[in-house]
Amino acid sequence: MKWGLSMLEILWHDVRYSMRLSLANPSFTMIAVITLVFGIAANTIIFSVADALILRPFDFPQQERLVMVWEHNPQAGIDHLPVAPGNFIDWRQQSQSFERLVTVAPQSFDLTGTDQPERFDGYQVSADFFNALGVKAALGRTFLPGEDEPGRNQVVVLKDGLWRRRFGSDSNIVGRMLTLDGKKFTVIGVLPAAFNFPSSAGEIWAPMAFSEQMKRDRAAHFLQVVGLLRPDVGIEQAGADLDVISRRTQQQFPETNAGFTANVVAMNEDFSRFSRIYVTVLMGVVAFMLLIACANVANMLIGRALTRRAEIAVRQALGASRWRLIRQMLTESLPLSFAGGAIGVVLSILSVNLLKRGIPEDFAKFIPGFEHIAVNRTALLFTLAVSALSSLLFGLLPAWQTTNPNLIKALKQSGPGAWSAGSGHRLRHALIVAEVALSLVLLIGAGLMIRSFVVMMREELGFDPHNALSFQISLPGDKYPEEKRRSFFDELLIQLESLPAVTAVGATSSLPMSGGGNKTSFEIVGRTPFEKDEQQIVSVCAVTPGYFRALGLRVSGREFAAQDNKHSEGVVIVNETFASRFFPNEKAIGQRITREDAGNKPLEIVGVVGDIKTNGLDEAPEPSFYVPYAQDSLSDMGIFVRTNADPTLIAAPARNKVMNVDPARPVFNLKTVDRMAYERASPKRIMTALMGVLAIIALLMAGVGLYAVIVNVVSQRTHEIGVRLALGARSWDILCLTTGQGVKLTLMGLALGLAGAFALTRVMSPLLYGITAADPLTFILISLLLFCVALLACWLPARRAIRVDPMLALRCE
Numbered sequence: 001m002k003w004g005l006s007m008l009e010i011l012w013h014d015v016r017y018s019m020r021l022s023l024a025n026p027s028f029t030m031i032a033v034i035t036l037v038f039g040i041a042a043n044t045i046i047f048s049v050a051d052a053l054i055l056r057p058f059d060f061p062q063q064e065r066l067v068m069v070w071e072h073n074p075q076a077g078i079d080h081l082p083v084a085p086g087n088f089i090d091w092r093q094q095s096q097s098f099e100r101l102v103t104v105a106p107q108s109f110d111l112t113g114t115d116q117p118e119r120f121d122g123y124q125v126s127a128d129f130f131n132a133l134g135v136k137a138a139l140g141r142t143f144l145p146g147e148d149e150p151g152r153n154q155v156v157v158l159k160d161g162l163w164r165r166r167f168g169s170d171s172n173i174v175g176r177m178l179t180l181d182g183k184k185f186t187v188i189g190v191l192p193a194a195f196n197f198p199s200s201a202g203e204i205w206a207p208m209a210f211s212e213q214m215k216r217d218r219a220a221h222f223l224q225v226v227g228l229l230r231p232d233v234g235i236e237q238a239g240a241d242l243d244v245i246s247r248r249t250q251q252q253f254p255e256t257n258a259g260f261t262a263n264v265v266a267m268n269e270d271f272s273r274f275s276r277i278y279v280t281v282l283m284g285v286v287a288f289m290l291l292i293a294c295a296n297v298a299n300m301l302i303g304r305a306l307t308r309r310a311e312i313a314v315r316q317a318l319g320a321s322r323w324r325l326i327r328q329m330l331t332e333s334l335p336l337s338f339a340g341g342a343i344g345v346v347l348s349i350l351s352v353n354l355l356k357r358g359i360p361e362d363f364a365k366f367i368p369g370f371e372h373i374a375v376n377r378t379a380l381l382f383t384l385a386v387s388a389l390s391s392l393l394f395g396l397l398p399a400w401q402t403t404n405p406n407l408i409k410a411l412k413q414s415g416p417g418a419w420s421a422g423s424g425h426r427l428r429h430a431l432i433v434a435e436v437a438l439s440l441v442l443l444i445g446a447g448l449m450i451r452s453f454v455v456m457m458r459e460e461l462g463f464d465p466h467n468a469l470s471f472q473i474s475l476p477g478d479k480y481p482e483e484k485r486r487s488f489f490d491e492l493l494i495q496l497e498s499l500p501a502v503t504a505v506g507a508t509s510s511l512p513m514s515g516g517g518n519k520t521s522f523e524i525v526g527r528t529p530f531e532k533d534e535q536q537i538v539s540v541c542a543v544t545p546g547y548f549r550a551l552g553l554r555v556s557g558r559e560f561a562a563q564d565n566k567h568s569e570g571v572v573i574v575n576e577t578f579a580s581r582f583f584p585n586e587k588a589i590g591q592r593i594t595r596e597d598a599g600n601k602p603l604e605i606v607g608v609v610g611d612i613k614t615n616g617l618d619e620a621p622e623p624s625f626y627v628p629y630a631q632d633s634l635s636d637m638g639i640f641v642r643t644n645a646d647p648t649l650i651a652a653p654a655r656n657k658v659m660n661v662d663p664a665r666p667v668f669n670l671k672t673v674d675r676m677a678y679e680r681a682s683p684k685r686i687m688t689a690l691m692g693v694l695a696i697i698a699l700l701m702a703g704v705g706l707y708a709v710i711v712n713v714v715s716q717r718t719h720e721i722g723v724r725l726a727l728g729a730r731s732w733d734i735l736c737l738t739t740g741q742g743v744k745l746t747l748m749g750l751a752l753g754l755a756g757a758f759a760l761t762r763v764m765s766p767l768l769y770g771i772t773a774a775d776p777l778t779f780i781l782i783s784l785l786l787f788c789v790a791l792l793a794c795w796l797p798a799r800r801a802i803r804v805d806p807m808l809a810l811r812c813e
Helices: 002-024 026-055 085-094 129-133 160-167 235-252 267-271 273-306 309-317 322-358 377-402 407-412 423-458 482-497 547-551 576-582 647-661 673-716 718-726 731-767 776-802 806-810
Strands: 066-073 078-081 098-112 118-125 155-158 177-180 183-190 204-207 224-229 261-266 468-474 502-508 518-524 537-543 555-557 571-575 592-595 602-609 624-628 636-643 668-672
Touching: 026 273, 026 322, 026 377, 026 673, 066 235, 066 267, 085 098, 085 235, 098 129, 098 204, 129 224, 155 160, 224 235, 235 261, 261 267, 267 273, 273 322, 273 377, 273 423, 273 673, 273 731, 322 377, 322 673, 423 673, 423 731, 423 776, 468 647, 468 673, 482 502, 482 636, 482 647, 502 547, 547 636, 571 576, 576 602, 576 624, 602 624, 636 647, 647 668, 668 673, 673 731, 673 776, 731 776
Parallel strands: 118 204, 155 183, 537 624, 571 602
Antiparallel strands: 066 078, 066 224, 066 261, 098 118, 098 177, 098 224, 155 204, 177 183, 468 636, 468 668, 502 537, 502 636, 518 537, 518 592, 555 602, 571 624, 592 602
């Protein structure tokens, strides 16, 4: 017990001494803490993101047994194809590896019978879906066995947020009838507030009822399949089990199942695959940030420790053990690391909230785990661990380096010139080289992201997004047969054109930047058909005659007109990419093509229109063509309205015009086209901003670290500088003497950094657009920038050296 109390007293003494030492040199302490704050905060922020998006996007009771099952065709390069109903039925009936196998399919619900019709995103699921996930209703119940059979599936459960927002947290909601898609559904339950599967966009869940025809369908791939493995079954065993079943179906149904097997993936791994590339790069960046911060603080501590080597030698001469001195010096580093960690936590909380607000809600709701991003208990434990680790990283090196001096030399020498060379300085130089190298890798990564983002934003969308409004409408097929659909949109477009400030209106089956439309294969009339393995798949959109005018696109040839209807010859307008790829040396207008999904009826190309971004800002235009809506009328259409004023002013009038045509039709995804483009660019914008900020901080830390080394060199060589000046040395000679070492270290760091950047930036390739991961301009400009900052960091203390008074310098000894 006495030994224990003695150890506590010694520790308390060391802590008090380290606090006095920190307070005695506030500028040193402040710089060290700020450096650590940035390094620790950056790691805490990105760990919070990784924890939510990669490690725990979902947290169900039996999470480790939950998997996603997809169809897989290695020869075609397909590994995440949704499952056909007929194949799912076979898996569920014949597999021995799953306790439960359930389906999920996106389904939108139009709520009517109220003052304002509204559309909600939701899902159709198997009756035992919630049982497979281990989720119980917070109010009421979930689905019972048999409620996914035709005729018994008119029940729904609601998301907690929808229940609170739309129904005012009505405790009597269970048993209430809702009119969804024109049918009566009974609300049987409300889910827990934390439930967000498959994404937080879903607000209504209904049972999926398979008709007999659907059970035999092996061509329509639209089901997501969730599996709950048996307790003694692993993922590989489950995959092998489904492969046996798949091989049987390949033989039984070769037309639809040839080459297809099953792909079983852990649920968290599957849902995080899109976030993983962004978060992985950021985790590497912040790890570099922490290493740079630790190298910087270690350099500062070594510099301070070098001035105390005589003191340390005296302590050792008086009997202090090396371990006792190392423990004391490590204790001196603890206040710095934990102060950096405490302030870093506060900065992390503010930054995480800022980061979440920076991603548009309509985009964020489709990111699994996004709502879980927070500096939670796990993140705080991580910060504590990082703080302790950083304390060891930057504390142990100077402690080990300075506690074994040559006692005789240490006791003989004192003053600023002592210990001006040796292993302590070699270690400091090595740390500077490492700092510069790490900073260069980080800066080049940020430079690549910035250049890629600039290229992406400079590229034309293909149309003018300003002063434009868009929204979507879906017509139920049973209420709106083909002729009524055409009449609905004809009347709606006429009413929208009558609005003040509206200059053009058009409708399309796929709005720009929303996915590119339906896919189809085609053949060119008069040419040899494409080989089966070279079949051309392109996007096809149905548009109204005014659509291209609304987008501000000029058509070479002619636009669609009212006479292009169901009774006229089939016509298409192709985009420039289509024309240049398939008719490179001839005129596309006048050529004829056939669509596989339209009975191979010949269609004449009557025009060529400019390319537009159909999928996203970071994707190149793809071959596509347009058909008249009157010849290919669809139920789901997007409306594009061009105005000569603020488009938000016509949002409410446009909604009213829709209600004039059909009061039961909800308008959804109503937003300005500028807003749509902003949402599409959000992931790249956030990633670029994060890497840019981190790179600037790393650049400053590298400069500060180099500055500290040169200041120390100048202070320790003051006497030598004075002698040189007294003997007639020129200012240029002194400048070269004092900066030469820093420049040499910088060049060594740049060489290592360039090699590292060439190797490490390859992982960023999927994030880049318009440039390569080895973009020479970025590598050259960033290297020059870092060299200039390093040169400035060397020049500032060197300028002080050339102003030294020789008489004062000679007295320094």
